[in-house]
Amino acid sequence: MDTLIKLLKQNARLSCKELAAMTDMSEADVEKKIKEYEHSGIIKGYSAIVADDADEDSVTAFIEVKVTPKADCGFDDIAKTIMMYDEVESLTLMSGSFDLAITISGTNYKEIALFVAQRLSTIDGVISTTTHFTLKRYKEKGIFIEDEATDERGFVSP
Amino acid sequence: MMDYNKIISERCRILKPSGIRKFFDIAATMDGVISLGVGEPDFQTPWAIRRSAIAALEKGKTVYTANAGLMELRKSICSYIKRKVNVEYEPEKELIVTVGGSEAIDLGIRALVNPGDEVLIVEPCFVCYAPIVTLTGGVPVTIETKAENGFKLTAEELKKKITDKTKLLILPFPNNPTGAIMTRAELEPIAEVLRETNIMVLSDEIYAELTYEGRHVSITELDGMKERTLLVNGFSKAFAMTGWRLGYLAGPEPIVSQMLKIHQYAIMCSPTVSQYAAVEAMNSCDGEVVKMVNEYNIRRRWLVQALNEIGLTCFEPKGAFYVFPSIKSTGLSSQEFCEQLLYKHNVAVVPGDAFGECGEGHIRISYAYSLKHLMEAVDRISEFLNDLNKG
Numbered sequence: 001m002d003t004l005i006k007l008l009k010q011n012a013r014l015s016c017k018e019l020a021a022m023t024d025m026s027e028a029d030v031e032k033k034i035k036e037y038e039h040s041g042i043i044k045g046y047s048a049i050v051a052d053d054a055d056e057d058s059v060t061a062f063i064e065v066k067v068t069p070k071a072d073c074g075f076d077d078i079a080k081t082i083m084m085y086d087e088v089e090s091l092t093l094m095s096g097s098f099d100l101a102i103t104i105s106g107t108n109y110k111e112i113a114l115f116v117a118q119r120l121s122t123i124d125g126v127i128s129t130t131t132h133f134t135l136k137r138y139k140e141k142g143i144f145i146e147d148e149a150t151d152e153r154g155f156v157s158p
Numbered sequence: 159m160m161d162y163n164k165i166i167s168e169r170c171r172i173l174k175p176s177g178i179r180k181f182f183d184i185a186a187t188m189d190g191v192i193s194l195g196v197g198e199p200d201f202q203t204p205w206a207i208r209r210s211a212i213a214a215l216e217k218g219k220t221v222y223t224a225n226a227g228l229m230e231l232r233k234s235i236c237s238y239i240k241r242k243v244n245v246e247y248e249p250e251k252e253l254i255v256t257v258g259g260s261e262a263i264d265l266g267i268r269a270l271v272n273p274g275d276e277v278l279i280v281e282p283c284f285v286c287y288a289p290i291v292t293l294t295g296g297v298p299v300t301i302e303t304k305a306e307n308g309f310k311l312t313a314e315e316l317k318k319k320i321t322d323k324t325k326l327l328i329l330p331f332p333n334n335p336t337g338a339i340m341t342r343a344e345l346e347p348i349a350e351v352l353r354e355t356n357i358m359v360l361s362d363e364i365y366a367e368l369t370y371e372g373r374h375v376s377i378t379e380l381d382g383m384k385e386r387t388l389l390v391n392g393f394s395k396a397f398a399m400t401g402w403r404l405g406y407l408a409g410p411e412p413i414v415s416q417m418l419k420i421h422q423y424a425i426m427c428s429p430t431v432s433q434y435a436a437v438e439a440m441n442s443c444d445g446e447v448v449k450m451v452n453e454y455n456i457r458r459r460w461l462v463q464a465l466n467e468i469g470l471t472c473f474e475p476k477g478a479f480y481v482f483p484s485i486k487s488t489g490l491s492s493q494e495f496c497e498q499l500l501y502k503h504n505v506a507v508v509p510g511d512a513f514g515e516c517g518e519g520h521i522r523i524s525y526a527y528s529l530k531h532l533m534e535a536v537d538r539i540s541e542f543l544n545d546l547n548k549g
Contacts, residue, residue, distance in 0.1 A: 017533065018529050018530065018533065021456060021457075021459070021460035021529055022456050022460075022529065024459065149202070151200065153196045153198055153200070154186075154196075
């Protein structure tokens, strides 16, 4: 992977100045390259990693879905149907004991339950669903959600 | 009334307090200060190493180890040295696990120096060598290095200072505070001079892993030098393990076996839990070290360029995590520069003369900080320089 993309994936708020130092490029080149990535759609967007307490009125669930693939287009057709729902945050085709993994957020448990019962399980080809509610997040994208590291080094070195 | 000044030994009383410490006592009392002064990694000890310390505690590994250190660790260290610089030491006889590199330096000097013996100290350098030499009754003899030589030791400078009383040369590379390193080609002429003599070398290689653009060369690799060198290294810098207090000294068996007595009487053995953790560091943490070194290297490249841009001439350091720019263009002394920078712009750096007189006209800036922190600090230093220019 391009170093610039790798760095942006870890922290999209790094300044062009910092990125330039880290990649040994000029600031102008960094800016140009990021623009290119955004235009060509390699970079799709940026988001913040937020602590749970900042997001109190939201419930997240992870849903395993088993489906019957279609003869002509495999999983793509059914995946496209599911991903069109706004509630669906991420959708991934998995290897293993189920096929599609959905992450979904709602304002409460009921909202997610209704989505599963009324929208998801009624789609043609969906065989079964298993819904797991998120209880607590510890780490996301390499970042600890609760503990923030502080610099405990004294002013004094020997 | 007790007159403590008369009670305290002469040798202790005449020791000067460290120039680094003095300066940061002031900084510690101020608010909003950004420090560039710390001489320890900003990374935490790799988790794998911390885990093995926890496991050692859980298993109740809380008793003394052998005086020279856990045999398992000594073996791991010897194979690490072999892997890094291709020099072989016998774990049974030629190595002591010490309480940090600091104890190894102390042991080396105490085991060799008689009152009146001269010890050559390459300056600028870390602050502990001369005081320890003084405590043994030895005579510290300074060899000054210069910015125009890249702060490297040359054979000519060395020859000039050798007398029939010279016992030991302290060779501190990669260097704190200058970041200078000695390449194989630069070490050869030094070895050439020493091979004709009985002078021993104490090679303080604590920053060996933090060598950029090429690998670290130890003087022990050179012909005839292993037998006249005490190799000092440790875990603090490379593995971000400062608080674990663990280092080692490797050297010729006749010296190591004698100095083991000092270690045994003064220390007993190095901390047991730290030793178990260090086994993990030696055996399976090369990847973590590479990650940290890459990070330091990014900061190093940026900082050198940024300092040169704002007008502080900066020779390119190839090792450790310090840059040592010249501040001569400001017309201020190192002390004045650091005091004004601290009081007016809240940035703490260390005056170069804390590392020996020839460090005057320079400041030490540590890059054991995040890029963001460094960028903010350099902005403030730049403002300070602009204010100075306006007069």
